[in-house]
Amino acid sequence: GAGVSQSPSNKVTEKGKDVELRCDPISGHTALYWYRQSLGQGLEFLIYFQGNSAPDKSGLPSDRFSAERTGGSVSTLTIQRTQQEDSAVYLCASSWTHRIHYEQYFGPGTRLTVT
Amino acid sequence: QKEVEQDPGPLSVPEGAIVSLNCTYSNSAFQYFMWYRQYSRKGPELLMYTYSSGNKEDGRFTAQVDKSSKYISLFIRDSQPSDSATYLCAHRARSGGSNYKLTFGKGTLLTVNP
Numbered sequence: 001g002a003g004v005s006q007s008p009s010n011k012v013t014e015k016g017k018d019v020e021l022r023c024d025p026i027s028g029h030t031a032l033y034w035y036r037q038s039l040g041q042g043l044e045f046l047i048y049f050q051g052n053s054a055p056d057k058s059g060l061p062s063d064r065f066s067a068e069r070t071g072g073s074v075s076t077l078t079i080q081r082t083q084q085e086d087s088a089v090y091l092c093a094s095s096w097t098h099r100i101h102y103e104q105y106f107g108p109g110t111r112l113t114v115t
Numbered sequence: 116q117k118e119v120e121q122d123p124g125p126l127s128v129p130e131g132a133i134v135s136l137n138c139t140y141s142n143s144a145f146q147y148f149m150w151y152r153q154y155s156r157k158g159p160e161l162l163m164y165t166y167s168s169g170n171k172e173d174g175r176f177t178a179q180v181d182k183s184s185k186y187i188s189l190f191i192r193d194s195q196p197s198d199s200a201t202y203l204c205a206h207r208a209r210s211g212g213s214n215y216k217l218t219f220g221k222g223t224l225l226t227v228n229p
């Protein structure tokens with residue numbers, strides 16, 4: 001079946017602009033995660049959605065970052081007033097509820113470059 | 116001290132070699148351990164998962180956990196060029212409100228030369 005999809009695959013933006021990154025999880029997956037992967041760094045947790053529960057936003061690095069998940073499916077990560085340090089690959093992952101503890105399916109990521 | 120330490124490499128080996136990849140961790144709450152494989156320009160994919168000390172084998176791959184030393188390893192036997200990728204170790208706590216959170220190492224870049 002279809003895996004996790006993300007769009008765009010690449011995004012180049014000027015410093016100060018807003019960007020929106022989209023994630024389509026695997027159908028039926030209730031859990032959705034956003035991670036950031038910077039050069040030479042591991043995956044950094046950003047935010048977690050589970051069903052209709054309030055999201056865990058504890059990993060968002062600043063109030064310029066926000067995310068929403070509509071209808072328990074598609075999610076959008078928004079970065080306002082982008083800075084050069086926001087340049088990274090943004091990965092989305094989804095999981096079944098009973099396997100959230102270890103099995104996350106990742107999308108290919110969106111490579112964001114802020115010039 | 117970072118919660119998870121992983122040598123970034125790069126590691127280059129000839130085809131057929133046995134590869135050993137390692138991570139150390141400091142958080143005693145970590146009880147579940149995973150290895151993810153990430154090909155270039157792709158998202159990570161789960162390779163192996165274990166929650167107990169000892170060895171777990173899956174084909175050419177063996178995951179080893181030593182909780183007393185807080186040390187985990189991934190061994191690849193008869194390595195193939197298709198194994199060339201970045202390998203990420205990941206851990207999570209056993210229970211608690213945030214047991215869905217995985218803590219990842221920075222990854223080790225492996226190249227298997229034909």
